Amino acid sequence: MANTSSQEPTEPDAFTSAEFAAWRGLLRLHSMVTRELERRLVADGVLSLGDYSILITLVGAPGRRLAMSELARRRLLHPSRVTRVVARLEREGLVSRESDDSDARSVQAVLTAKGLERLRAAQVTHHGAVRELYLGRLTEADRQTLSDLLEKAMPGVVSADVWPPYE
């Protein structure tokens, strides 16, 4: 009495081959680039990728400072994560925490001179790796086409200065 009516469930509404390629390519490229980038930054002994992303966000802000909550929003991190990372960066002297005169609830994370130095040093490795691993094989026109497609796929993903919550 083998298998009278054992139909296995089949894949619902499967991806087309172009859908599959665009999805797989995004996942793999992102994974490969960020892993290798992290590895190189840590090998340099300068900054981890996570710390880099915090400092690069601060350096672009007016006064090189941001409220913890704003830093969390821009980096898509949970506020509690920012609390702990900034605490460590402060112990390392790369960031300081200052209170906000106009709102005593708010804490400002401020990039220090030492933090700026470290960031600049890390950027050599960072930019080099991103170019070698990802951007380097593309022409400038390719890069433009690619970012246009990403923007078309998810409006705002390239253009928006401050990242909005998803919904």
Place this chain on the structure above:
Amino acid sequence: MANTSSQEPTEPDAFTSAEFAAWRGLLRLHSMVTRELERRLVADGVLSLGDYSILITLVGAPGRRLAMSELARRRLLHPSRVTRVVARLEREGLVSRESDDSDARSVQAVLTAKGLERLRAAQVTHHGAVRELYLGRLTEADRQTLSDLLEKAMPGVVSADVWPPYE
């Protein structure tokens, strides 16, 4: 004696605007899509994204089974992570572990009928979300152009069946 020679370090070899856009777009799109995808899958109560990626890898393998180490390689996960995830999936009845007759060191992770059901259920949400969040606003030609660019940026990222170690 303020600031006699305080020149702040400037950004070394900065990205062009197209480089910046292609890099920022990749990071943000990936982050937004995977976060929201994970949220929806968990909200469904069917599978997490991590579990999904394990089951989808098994379902495509011959006999719906893979050695733990091969599973780790294909998912770009550390073997120790696979050990613990598969142990939990086995407790939940979605995967079973079998020994390999031809090599007593090897453990095979095998997708169960229950695991296949859960995977198929999750795929409805998964495919729907990936299309809504990422692929849906692109034409089929756009998707092809995009995956071609990803493949050009990192050869093998789309085409390679089994993922090679980076170096």
Place this chain on the structure above:
DNA sequence: CAAGATTGAGAGGTCAATCTTC
């Protein structure tokens, strides 16, 4: 009571060390 920040608990992930089998 809402918003900003922090804390404790717990999941997801890596690395180094170990154990078994080739």
Place this chain on the structure above:
DNA sequence: GAAGATTGACCTCTCAATCTTG
């Protein structure tokens, strides 16, 4: 000795609960 799998230690990150200030 090297490869496959596992364990313990540790880091990253999120969520729920709490504390303080608007």
